[in-house]
Amino acid sequence: xxxxxxTTLESLIKPDRVHKDYYIDxxxxxxxxxxxxxxSWLIVGHESQIPKPGDFLTLTLAxxxxxxxxxxxxxxxxxxxxxxxxxxxxxxxxxGNSRRFECxxxxxxxxxxxxxxxxxxxxxxxxxxxxDGDFDLPRPPRMEIYRGFVFIALNENVPELSAFLGPMQxxxxxxxxxxxxxxxxxxxxxxxxxFAGNWKIQLENLNDLYHPMFTHASTTGEDGxxxxxxxxxxxxxxxxxxxxxxASLNMEWENQIxxxxxLGHTYMERFPMDKENSGPVFSRYRNSMKDAYxxxxxxxxxxxxxxxxxxxHWSIQYMTxxxxxxxxxxxxxxxxxxxxxKLKGAPEEMWYAALKSNNNSHSPAGMVMADDMDAWTRxxxxxxxxxxxxxxxxRSIGEEKIDNNGSFTDFGTSEANARHQHKAxxxxxxxxx
Amino acid sequence: MQxxxxxxxxxxxxxxxxxxxxxxxxxxxxxxxxxxPGAPDQTDPYNSVSIFFDDKALLKxxxxxxxxxxxxxxxxxxxxxxxxxxxxxxNNRGNGSEIFVHSVQLMTxxxxxxxxxxxxxxxxxxxxxxxxxxxxxxxxxxxxxxxIFETLTIPF
Ligand code: FES
Ligand SMILES: [Fe+2]
Numbered sequence: 001x002x003x004x005x006x007t008t009l010e011s012l013i014k015p016d017r018v019h020k021d022y023y024i025d026x027x028x029x030x031x032x033x034x035x036x037x038x039x040s041w042l043i044v045g046h047e048s049q050i051p052k053p054g055d056f057l058t059l060t061l062a063x064x065x066x067x068x069x070x071x072x073x074x075x076x077x078x079x080x081x082x083x084x085x086x087x088x089x090x091x092x093x094x095x096g097n098s099r100r101f102e103c104x105x106x107x108x109x110x111x112x113x114x115x116x117x118x119x120x121x122x123x124x125x126x127x128x129x130x131x132d133g134d135f136d137l138p139r140p141p142r143m144e145i146y147r148g149f150v151f152i153a154l155n156e157n158v159p160e161l162s163a164f165l166g167p168m169q170x171x172x173x174x175x176x177x178x179x180x181x182x183x184x185x186x187x188x189x190x191x192x193x194x195f196a197g198n199w200k201i202q203l204e205n206l207n208d209l210y211h212p213m214f215t216h217a218s219t220t221g222e223d224g225x226x227x228x229x230x231x232x233x234x235x236x237x238x239x240x241x242x243x244x245x246x247a248s249l250n251m252e253w254e255n256q257i258x259x260x261x262x263l264g265h266t267y268m269e270r271f272p273m274d275k276e277n278s279g280p281v282f283s284r285y286r287n288s289m290k291d292a293y294x295x296x297x298x299x300x301x302x303x304x305x306x307x308x309x310x311x312x313h314w315s316i317q318y319m320t321x322x323x324x325x326x327x328x329x330x331x332x333x334x335x336x337x338x339x340x341x342k343l344k345g346a347p348e349e350m351w352y353a354a355l356k357s358n359n360n361s362h363s364p365a366g367m368v369m370a371d372d373m374d375a376w377t378r379x380x381x382x383x384x385x386x387x388x389x390x391x392x393x394x395r396s397i398g399e400e401k402i403d404n405n406g407s408f409t410d411f412g413t414s415e416a417n418a419r420h421q422h423k424a425x426x427x428x429x430x431x432x433x
Numbered sequence: 434m435q436x437x438x439x440x441x442x443x444x445x446x447x448x449x450x451x452x453x454x455x456x457x458x459x460x461x462x463x464x465x466x467x468x469x470p471g472a473p474d475q476t477d478p479y480n481s482v483s484i485f486f487d488d489k490a491l492l493k494x495x496x497x498x499x500x501x502x503x504x505x506x507x508x509x510x511x512x513x514x515x516x517x518x519x520x521x522x523x524n525n526r527g528n529g530s531e532i533f534v535h536s537v538q539l540m541t542x543x544x545x546x547x548x549x550x551x552x553x554x555x556x557x558x559x560x561x562x563x564x565x566x567x568x569x570x571x572x573x574x575x576x577x578x579x580x581i582f583e584t585l586t587i588p589f
Contacts, residue, residue, distance in 0.1 A: 094579070189472050189481045193582045218501035335581065340482060352479050359483045360491065363471065364582030367498055373584050374506040 003027055006430040013426045015419070016394035020383045022425075023198040023391070029331035036312050036428045037062035038154040040263075041164045043314045043325055044068050046186040046339065047076045047148050049095075054112055057095040059337075061152075061327060066140070067091050067101075068150060071113035076145060078152050079114040079137040090137065101137070110137050147176045148183060149323075167407065168265045171308035175316050177300040180288040180345030188355055191338040193364045195373040197380035199313065199328040200421070202336070205372060206309045206324075207266050207417030209253050210395065215371050254412030256306075262406030263433060264311030264424025266417040270303050270318070281349045288345055309417075311424050320361060321354040332380050338362050393418050438534055439520050441566050442557070446515035446538075449588060454496040457588070461489055462560060462567040469573045469589060484578065485588065499586065511544040511587050517555075531569070532559045538573065540589050551575055551589060 004027065012019040021028060042061055045068060049057055056069035058081055065081035067090065081089050083103040090101045090110065100117055101110040109117040114137035122130050142153035144161040149172065151161055162169055176184055195202075205211065252272055260266035289297040309315045313326045321343070327335040340358045342351045361368040383391065396414035410416040427433045448457040461467065466489070471482040478486045487495060498504060516539040523533035534557040541550045553575040559566040573589045 191482055217503035218498045359486050363484045365484050365585035370506040370584035370586055
């Protein structure tokens with residue numbers, strides 16, 4: 001029995017602050033796995049990570065070992081990575097290609113769609129035991145693919161994916177429609193790292209415009225300009241200028257629109273100082289977009305957001321062109337997966353620029369992520385202190401413009417998005433989401 | 434030449450351990466680059482992510498950052514020890530003025546009461562200068578290049 005009934009859970013979340021146990025209590029973490037991660041749609045990755053029949057990759061998601069595989073008929077499958085005989089992990093490699101999966105322990109075999117393919121020496125089983133039994137690799141109760149992104153749910157009774165995403169589905173469309181071919185491709189592998197902090201600290205950070213000028217002070221030069229995160233040489237396409245003039249707090253940040261939708265999803269609109277692209281490469285891009293979309297090209301090319309944060313554990317980052325998966329390992333350990341995505345049909349130079357941008361800012365040696373992770377780790381260890389139980393999120397409280405569908409907007413360095421995530425957390429945890 | 438090359442690689446390693454980052458940066462040729470691939474057997478920096486893929490301009494930015502008073506991820510600073518060994522000159526490549534060198538490297542890093550080690554094979558492409566060499570490229574193939582990392586700040 002959990003120590004947490006709904007009243008106790010509610011007492012952790014106040015309008016302008018949350019209790020430190022929200023981040024540091026292992027019992028809360030276990031409850032989250034059950035009530036949040038087992039009751040929402042989780043992202044596994046993108047189907048282009050396994051382009052060819054027989055391709056597979058493995059990962060641990062919400063503590064579950066899973067395989068994502070492509071069967072010989074090209075269908076994509078998500079399977080639990082667990083032999084139906086005595087439970088051994090079927091695939092041990094992070095990725096690979098296999099005609100079928102064979103368990104190393106006693107040789108039970110499975111097709112790449114998870115169907116049981118047979119056992120060695122079946123005659124010692126009683127008649128019909130193997131043939132009539134269900135020994136297929138177990139599957140998560142729900143799986144959906146939307147525009148190439150692969151999702152699972154660990155519980156049958158989740159809302160449909162489109163209802164879960166709500167207005168955020170349009171954010172996925174906006175991103176994928178930036179590609180002349182209407183598809184994105186994960187063809188450059190991924191970065192993986194870990195930090196000693198709770199997953200929700202990072203989730204909040206993704207909304208946080210209050211921190212860049214302090215946490216990332218070291219990424220700005222003497223003139224106050226942030227290093228150019230990337231650019232295709234001699235071209236504006238793909239250039240990312242996070243801080244225009246000064247690393248100090250300025251009104252441009254405060255004009256930034258932020259907001260969110262039902263079920264804890266949030267977003268930040270495109271930074272006002274982030275200039276429109278131009279240059280010869282970008283003109284070629286515009287031409288391919290016109291060829292592909294005609295009149296819709298200009299609106300499809302528009303980048304609306306800086307990022308879109310899908311509760312509970314992933315985001316699209318438009319400027320660096322990647323998806324980021326936050327994978328909780330324990331109450332004080334979170335794994336991060338960063339998967340750069342290519343806009344299919346766009347000029348190669350734009351992809352190279354995006355890839356370099358990912359290297360520069362979001363590799364484990366990246367000049368942005370290192371400082372973020374340092375800050376999150378400090379939060380986790382600082383919160384262990386006695387004497388103050390509360391973590392404060394009071395900035396611009398009450399300023400949010402809220403509508404009747406659970407959506408809201410606010411501006412700049414407001415902590416409204418984090419507060420929105422706290423409310424969604426509470427509603428999941430109390431069984432109301 | 435073997436011993437001159439070894440001396441150069443030891444010197445390079447010492448510059449990093451002594452946090453003489455600007456001096457290390459100055460070893461690179463104007464068109465030089467520093468590359469730590471993110472995938473094993475990566476043939477091209479553009480077919481996969483890289484942990485570092487810095488041309489000289491980016492390397493300069495990186496080093497300016499390492500000197501920045503508000504570089505929080507270097508508070509406290511890392512202490513490192515770069516070991517260089519198994520130095521071999523590749524006789525099948527290069528010419529009079531350009532030399533290809535294979536070596537292995539182990540970097541141990543100490544920060545916040547934790548000691549971590551990184552190892553891998555290094556490939557230096559060097560150009561002979563009057564009295565020394567300049568680095569056209571340095572590639573470090575970490576054995577854990579596609580593994581799970583914590584933050585990295587000091588080059589290998
Ligand atoms: S555990 Fe897989 S065959 Fe026995
Ligand atoms: Fe940040």
